[in-house]
Structures are given as structure tokens and as C-alpha cells.
Amino acid sequence: MCDEQTVHETLATCPGLGSITVCPCGTVSLHVGGVSVRMEMTAYMQVARMCHLAMLSLDNQMRTVAQAITTSAVTH
Numbered sequence: 001m002c003d004e005q006t007v008h009e010t011l012a013t014c015p016g017l018g019s020i021t022v023c024p025c026g027t028v029s030l031h032v033g034g035v036s037v038r039m040e041m042t043a044y045m046q047v048a049r050m051c052h053l054a055m056l057s058l059d060n061q062m063r064t065v066a067q068a069i070t071t072s073a074v075t076h
């Protein structure tokens, strides 16, 4: 496991939200707000895929809501 002194490479940042860094040992750190979650590279890939699937589900829900609003606007 890596220590705090190890130089991490920043993979991505989002101002006001956080960042994602990777350690030379392959540990990926996800920093959001004041919380940091460390995980192995393969686990991070699974998290990334899970988030992508969640976004697709959210997108479907948004479309359903948007359609419902449009439909009700037409019928009124």
C-alpha cells in the first residue's frame, strides 16, 4: 500500500469537486469533497463502469420525466 509521501499522478480534476490520482504502485485515489477513496486499478475500472451505467439509467429516467411533462402539457 502506498504512503502519503509518494508522488501521485493526477488523472483528472474537477474544480469545486475533486480529483482522481494514481500512484506508481497502481492505486487509484478518488478525491471528492473531503473524502478520499483508494482502490486498486481494476476496482477503479469497475467503479468507472458502474458510474457509466448509473449515468445511462439516470439519462433514461430523465427522458421518461421529460416525456411525461411534454405529454401532460399537450393534453392540458
Ligand SMILES: [Zn+2]
Binding pocket: 001, 002, 003, 006, 023, 024, 025, 026, 027
Ligand atoms: Zn501507492
